[in-house]
Amino acid sequence: MQRGQLDAAVKLYRGLLVSLAQHPQINLELGVLLLEGRSPQQAIPYLSKAVAALPAAFEPCVCLIIAHQRCGDLVSARQVLAQMHAQGFDAARLAVYEQELNEPTPEAVQALLQLIDSGNRISAEIAARMMVQDYPSSATARDCLARVLEMGVVMPQARAAVLQVG
Numbered sequence: 119m120q121r122g123q124l125d126a127a128v129k130l131y132r133g134l135l136v137s138l139a140q141h142p143q144i145n146l147e148l149g150v151l152l153l154e155g156r157s158p159q160q161a162i163p164y165l166s167k168a169v170a171a172l173p174a175a176f177e178p179c180v181c182l183i184i185a186h187q188r189c190g191d192l193v194s195a196r197q198v199l200a201q202m203h204a205q206g207f208d209a210a211r212l213a214v215y216e217q218e219l220n221e222p223t224p225e226a227v228q229a230l231l232q233l234i235d236s237g238n239r240i241s242a243e244i245a246a247r248m249m250v251q252d253y254p255s256s257a258t259a260r261d262c263l264a265r266v267l268e269m270g271v272v273m274p275q276a277r278a279a280v281l282q283v284g
Contacts, residue, residue: 124155142171146178153181158188175205183215192252195219221256222249230262242266
């Protein structure tokens with residue numbers, strides 16, 4: 119791992135898990151490797167085993183949140199976070215992850231704003247509704263949806279003005 123041979127490390131960890139399937143540290147290390155290697159979906163089972171074996175450990179829980187988030191499964195990520203709150207993890211440490219799970223990324227907001235600015239109302243509305251669904255408590259997501267819905271109001275009014283002139 120330290121030499122950057124991630125594929126070899128993954129193979130080695132998987133080999134170790136053949137005889138030590140429930141070993142928390144091996145599952146955690148393999149999950150982190152897969153997460154870093156851009157395979158969050160593959161990381162989830164290993165991280166879940168690590169969390170099950172070490173429920174009071176902060177790192178495996180956070181890694182599992184990140185894996186779910188990268189897979190777009192915000193519901194599962196929020197469930198892990200809620201379990202961490204229920205277990206009494208430090209709320210200040212969890213606040214960062216809670217913020218990430220409750221607000222869309224700046225990149226997602228920027229992409230949606232570009233759709234809105236391009237005038238592609240249907241695609242923008244779909245994207246905005248999906249954003250509100252993913253981030254129901256986000257004022258930013260609701261504002262984006264309101265902006266898209268205003269496009270529908272403005273366009274018919276503009277069309278009516280053109281028809282009156284013509």
